[in-house]
Amino acid sequence: MAEPLLTDREITRLHRLRLAGARVVRAAARGERLSRQLGAGQEFAAHRAYARGDDLRRVDWNVYGRLGQLFVKLFEAPGRLRVLVAIDNAPTMDFGASSKWLAARRAAAAAAIIALGGADRIWLGTLDSEPRAFEGSAESRILSALAELQVSARPARAAPAWMPLLASGGTDTVLLLFSDLQQVDVPLGLLRECARQGARAMCLCVHAPEELSPKMGGYARLNAPGHESLKLRIDARVIDAYKAEVARYREAAAHAAAATGATYLDISSDAPLDPFLAALSRRGLLASRHG
Amino acid sequence: MLEFAHAHWLWLLAFAVALYAAYLLARRFRPLRVTYGHVWHSVARKLRPPGWKRLLRTLLTWLVAALILSCTVLFASGLQRSTNDLPAPLLVAIALDCTPSMAATGPDGISRLEHGHNRAQQIVDALGPADRAIFYHFEQGRPAGTGWLSVGDRLPALPALDFYQPDLDSLEGAVRAWTKPQAISATAEPVRFIWWLSDQRPARSEIPAPARLSAVGGTWCQTGGTPLLVETFGHPAANDGISSVRLVPGTDGSGPVLEVSTRNGGQLVHHPPLPNSNAPAADGSKGRFRLPLKHAREVGVVRMAKPDALALDDSVEYRLADSRLGGLTFWHPPDATEVNPYLVAAIGALLPGVPELARPSENGIVVMDRVAPATPVCRAAVCFGAIPATWGRLGEPVAIRAGFQQAAKAADFDLPDLSLLSAAQVWPLVDSALTPLLRDPAGNVLLADGMLNNVRVLYCGFVPHLSTFLNDQGEVSGLLLLMRWLQAVQAPRDFGIPPFLGPGQHVTLRLPTPGPYLAERAGSATPATTGPRAFRLPAGTAQLGPFAQPDTWNIFDPAGTRLGTVAALWSDDQEQAIAFTPLSKADLQGLNPASSHDWRDTLPHGLLYLLLGLVLLEWLLWLAGVTE
Numbered sequence: 061m062a063e064p065l066l067t068d069r070e071i072t073r074l075h076r077l078r079l080a081g082a083r084v085v086r087a088a089a090r091g092e093r094l095s096r097q098l099g100a101g102q103e104f105a106a107h108r109a110y111a112r113g114d115d116l117r118r119v120d121w122n123v124y125g126r127l128g129q130l131f132v133k134l135f136e137a138p139g140r141l142r143v144l145v146a147i148d149n150a151p152t153m154d155f156g157a158s159s160k161w162l163a164a165r166r167a168a169a170a171a172a173i174i175a176l177g178g179a180d181r182i183w184l185g186t187l188d189s190e191p192r193a194f195e196g197s198a199e200s201r202i203l204s205a206l207a208e209l210q211v212s213a214r215p216a217r218a219a220p221a222w223m224p225l226l227a228s229g230g231t232d233t234v235l236l237l238f239s240d241l242q243q244v245d246v247p248l249g250l251l252r253e254c255a256r257q258g259a260r261a262m263c264l265c266v267h268a269p270e271e272l273s274p275k276m277g278g279y280a281r282l283n284a285p286g287h288e289s290l291k292l293r294i295d296a297r298v299i300d301a302y303k304a305e306v307a308r309y310r311e312a313a314a315h316a317a318a319a320t321g322a323t324y325l326d327i328s329s330d331a332p333l334d335p336f337l338a339a340l341s342r343r344g345l346l347a348s349r350h351g
Numbered sequence: 352m353l354e355f356a357h358a359h360w361l362w363l364l365a366f367a368v369a370l371y372a373a374y375l376l377a378r379r380f381r382p383l384r385v386t387y388g389h390v391w392h393s394v395a396r397k398l399r400p401p402g403w404k405r406l407l408r409t410l411l412t413w414l415v416a417a418l419i420l421s422c423t424v425l426f427a428s429g430l431q432r433s434t435n436d437l438p439a440p441l442l443v444a445i446a447l448d449c450t451p452s453m454a455a456t457g458p459d460g461i462s463r464l465e466h467g468h469n470r471a472q473q474i475v476d477a478l479g480p481a482d483r484a485i486f487y488h489f490e491q492g493r494p495a496g497t498g499w500l501s502v503g504d505r506l507p508a509l510p511a512l513d514f515y516q517p518d519l520d521s522l523e524g525a526v527r528a529w530t531k532p533q534a535i536s537a538t539a540e541p542v543r544f545i546w547w548l549s550d551q552r553p554a555r556s557e558i559p560a561p562a563r564l565s566a567v568g569g570t571w572c573q574t575g576g577t578p579l580l581v582e583t584f585g586h587p588a589a590n591d592g593i594s595s596v597r598l599v600p601g602t603d604g605s606g607p608v609l610e611v612s613t614r615n616g617g618q619l620v621h622h623p624p625l626p627n628s629n630a631p632a633a634d635g636s637k638g639r640f641r642l643p644l645k646h647a648r649e650v651g652v653v654r655m656a657k658p659d660a661l662a663l664d665d666s667v668e669y670r671l672a673d674s675r676l677g678g679l680t681f682w683h684p685p686d687a688t689e690v691n692p693y694l695v696a697a698i699g700a701l702l703p704g705v706p707e708l709a710r711p712s713e714n715g716i717v718v719m720d721r722v723a724p725a726t727p728v729c730r731a732a733v734c735f736g737a738i739p740a741t742w743g744r745l746g747e748p749v750a751i752r753a754g755f756q757q758a759a760k761a762a763d764f765d766l767p768d769l770s771l772l773s774a775a776q777v778w779p780l781v782d783s784a785l786t787p788l789l790r791d792p793a794g795n796v797l798l799a800d801g802m803l804n805n806v807r808v809l810y811c812g813f814v815p816h817l818s819t820f821l822n823d824q825g826e827v828s829g830l831l832l833l834m835r836w837l838q839a840v841q842a843p844r845d846f847g848i849p850p851f852l853g854p855g856q857h858v859t860l861r862l863p864t865p866g867p868y869l870a871e872r873a874g875s876a877t878p879a880t881t882g883p884r885a886f887r888l889p890a891g892t893a894q895l896g897p898f899a900q901p902d903t904w905n906i907f908d909p910a911g912t913r914l915g916t917v918a919a920l921w922s923d924d925q926e927q928a929i930a931f932t933p934l935s936k937a938d939l940q941g942l943n944p945a946s947s948h949d950w951r952d953t954l955p956h957g958l959l960y961l962l963l964g965l966v967l968l969e970w971l972l973w974l975a976g977v978t979e
Contacts, residue, residue, distance in 0.1 A: 152386040152387075155384070155386050240386070242386060242387060268386075271385075271386050271387060274385070276383060278377070278381065279377075279378055279379060279380045279381065280380055280381050280382075280383045281380040281381065281382045281383065282383055282385045282388075282391050283382055283383065283384050283385065284384075284385050284386060284387065284388025284389075284391060285386070285388065286388060287388030287389065287391075287392060289382075290388075290391055290392060290395055291380050292391070292394075292395050292399060293399075297398060298394060298398055301394045301397060301398055302387075302390060302391065302394050305390045305393055305394055306387055306390050309387070309390060
């Protein structure tokens with residue numbers, strides 16, 4: 061029996077977290093204060109100037125008494141936030157003594173469980189597959205679904221199933237994209253579409269330590285997925301050149317992801333969940349469920 | 352074909368195979384799974400040597416491997432000639448006749464022995480790669496061989512003459528007992544034969560040449576079961592020479608006589624020239640000479656008047672034992688009245704037959720009466736109150752009364768009682784190497800004896816006419832001393848060493864101590880441990896001779912003192928005749944005819960050298976950075 065992606069201890073800890081500010085949107089374009097999703101909910105959120113057709117029952121007469129102007133009260137709408145968890149299952153993800161594929165799925169599982177804690181709806185899947193929707197107490201099904209995901213034999217050429225989801229969700233959508241960005245076309249396309257739809261996106265770039273600092277030497281036939289095998293005598297000069305080249309490439313990929321407005325986060329496959337959660341927290345994406 | 356001196360080390364080549372396998376293993380491209388394939392390809396494009404360098408290295412590697420494989424396949428497939436195709440290897444015993452006749456020289460001044468030695472070297476140089484030879488010379492007739500020689504090896508130096516007849520049967524037995532050298536293929540049966548280099552054909556029946564050696568030609572004889580190829584060197588020539596020498600002791604006061612016989616009536620010369628004679632005296636019979644040694648010298652040489660082809664028998668050197676004094680010389684002060692007539696009479700009486708007042712000679716005695724010459728020429732000297740400055744110094748005269756002096760040391764003759772000698776003036780001897788015979792109570796040396804510069808010296812501090820040395824009242828002590836000393840001088844210890852020993856003769860010596868004694872060739876640079884022999888005396892006697900090497904031999908006692916000299920004579924009519932039998936020469940080219948060479952013999956060489964060259968080239972290119 062395969063090892064579970066997350067231990068019970070980790071799951072318990074994740075239950076204490078929730079996505080923070082996931083529904084905050086920008087309203088500056090309409091002169092409104094920053095508010096949550098505004099609507100006819102029970103919790104006051106903000107004021108806005110009265111306009112013809114507004115419900116007079118929502119006019120804040122106290123403000124009118126102080127200021128002599130009509131303002132209507134806005135309340136937080138109880139809408140549902142959509143979290144899209146997309147995992148790049150390119151063959152390069154299946155690499156490393158500490159597998160990148162496993163690390164990506166563990167991080168995705170953690171994000172999904174956190175999102176479920178906020179009673180959000182979650183869409184989860186690989187780039188080249190149809191995403192599955194989860195909501196409510198779907199924690200075990202999410203974990204099972206993640207455990208069943210497989211690395212593809214070839215990189216995804218497109219993400220056709222994810223585009224409609226982004227288009228239909230609008231600003232009420234958060235995309236979490238797990239990838240090693242070694243094939244950047246599809247992931248970056250997804251991030252750009254996310255930005256175009258006004259959704260928030262986060263690119264979580266997974267790498268294995270031996271990818272950045274390989275320990276090898278001598279005569280080798282290098283077999284890289286998607287490339288012809290390469291016969292090369294590897295020495296310190298070659299390793300140094302490789303490291304520099306990889307560093308340049310990763311930097312360029314990070315810039316490209318950031319240019320789409322997405323938040324970029326680097327994940328090492330041999331690192332535990334804590335640094336990943338800490339990074340999410342530093343970026344204001346996590347909050348304690350009771351605080 | 353390649354051959355190895357120590358083929359059993361060839362198994363070390365297995366390490367070369369292991370090394371090459373390890374090299375190939377290290378050079379293999381191990382498959383590695385990586386990501387960032389486009390990065391690796393980019394790095395490879397930037398850093399990997401250009402394709403032609405990698406191709407060159409690959410080609411060289413494959414070429415080397417192909418050559419190794421080719422060599423293996425060629426040998427495994429039996430491309431090399433089978434042993435049936437190859438001429439049978441030769442095992443040759445090159446035997447050089449070392450008998451004295453081989454010392455005869457021809458018109459070119461080169462001896463037969465040297466010609467034979469040169470020919471032996473030519474034979475070794477003409478051997479085939481698989482052929483082997485052993486060079487034999489003879490020591491006291493027995494064959495003595497080198498190790499296995501192959502083509503290109505150098506022969507040892509010219510061997511010494513051997514005065515024994517060579518034992519060809521022993522040589523044939525040795526050849527038959529040879530074990531095949533390791534370098535010769537196990538399947539090839541070599542052809543063994545003896546190549547006899549001499550000046551005469553041995554008394555063996557003639558046989559045809561073996562089939563393998565039919566192209567060699569020459570004269571073949573049968574020796575046991577081994578063919579014997581005979582080659583002779585020399586020219587017919589006549590040889591004089593001394594055939595015998597005999598010393599006849601003198602009688603009735605006459606000197607000894609050398610009786611010498613020569614071959615072919617050859618004339619003799621004696622060195623140094625005999626006194627009172629301008630030429631050796633013939634006794635009327637042709638080739639027989641009587642050489643009267645009236646005044647025998649210690650060293651002499653009898654030599655043939657004309658040199659001939661064989662110098663070995665042309666001279667005999669001898670050293671006669673010192674027997675009699677040959678002359679008497681007095682030195683005395685110029686005042687004739689000072690001459691002591693008793694002294695002259697006494698010495699003359701003690702040396703009968705010695706010419707009185709002769710001129711100084713190396714075999715004479717000098718009597719010094721208070722006057723000494725600077726450098727006496729004599730065999731013995733008696734010094735009365737005077738001594739040459741090089742021999743010693745005299746002290747101030749002292750008075751000696753009878754009965755007070757004391758004998759100091761016994762000499763090699765019995766000392767009479769000298770206690771009654773007396774004189775008002777006796778000149779003691781100081782600073783001298785002589786052995787004291789008599790001292791006064793103060794320790795002054797009054798009488799002394801010994802050898803100084805090969806001269807037997809008796810010093811007497813008593814001057815005859817000023818002392819009782821010759822006329823003491825009780826006994827004739829001084830006269831008795833003088834008589835015994837002269838006897839000791841004239842009759843040295845006789846060990847029985849004769850001046851000549853004929854061929855095969857020996858003599859029994861009377862030697863005082865067990866030895867060991869040593870016999871060394873006079874004038875030979877040969878170390879004492881070789882050639883000459885040491886002999887030990889268990890009971891005071893020893894046999895000297897017969898000598899294997901005719902020459903003049905000195906006999907030394909354990910202290911290194913020469914006891915005497917013996918001339919070992921050589922006489923061998925057959926060898927002295929230096930007979931020569933001309934025989935046809937063998938053809939060295941026939942040992943390995945040129946037609947027997949085959950391209951398959953050289954192919955492995957070529958492949959191997961090409962292989963080594965390519966390996967070297969590959970390494971050099973790699974070191975120079977030309978290839979990857």
